[in-house]
Amino acid sequence: MKNTARLSVVIGLVLVAALAGLRAAPVPGDNNNAPVDQQRMRGLDEQVQEVKSDVLGIAAELSQLGEKLLYPSGTQVALFVALAKGDQMRLDAVRLQIDGQLVAHYIYSAKELEALRKGGVQRIYVGNVASGEHKLEVLVDGKLKDGADFSRTEHFTFHKEVKPKLVELTLAGNAPIALGEW
Secondary structure (H helix, E strand, C coil): CHHHHHHHHHHHHHHHHHHHCCCCCCCCCCCCCHHHHHHHHHHHHHHHHHHHHHHHHHHHHHHHHHHHHHCCCCCEEEEEEEECCCCCCEEEEEEEEECCEEEEEEECCHHHHHHHHCCCCEEEEEEECCCEEEEEEEEEEEECCCCCEEEEEEEEEEEECCCCEEEEEEECCCCCCEEEEC
16 A cells, blocks of 8 residues: 555656646737747647646556556466357356355446457456465356356366466357366
8 A cells, every 4th residue: 555655646746747837828818929829728738648648657557566466476366258259148147256255246238248249358357366276166147049048057176376377268158168278
């Protein structure tokens, strides 16, 4: 948390420094220097855009640092969900348990389902687990192409080493869930 507070102070100082060079807007009705004022306004707009860009860059870096602090590479596990190519099932929800503990429960919107059908992959969970063997339970709810409801639960075992573990779950309506590793 101390690093987050320090970064917030740094962001504030960057904003103050950027805004310190800005000048006050001209008084309304003062048209003697209209072209000069327009140039100043364009310059001001450019400076504001640069500050916005810098703040967005800092926010992205802060997010990456936060993830590295929360999920060190030695204990990190990430689970991804994809649909089998060409499968037309309607995926409603996925629930994941690692070693008997619920780690993710996700309900899909129509747009998210469409993205998965087009080949997208969703990172459904990132967390920490110790090295060794772990049990993964996957529960999938949805509808088949013909409109029939289905619910499938499958159990897997995966081995976590002292490095990040990336696991992909490929879902299909009429086939077992496939577990893959990257």
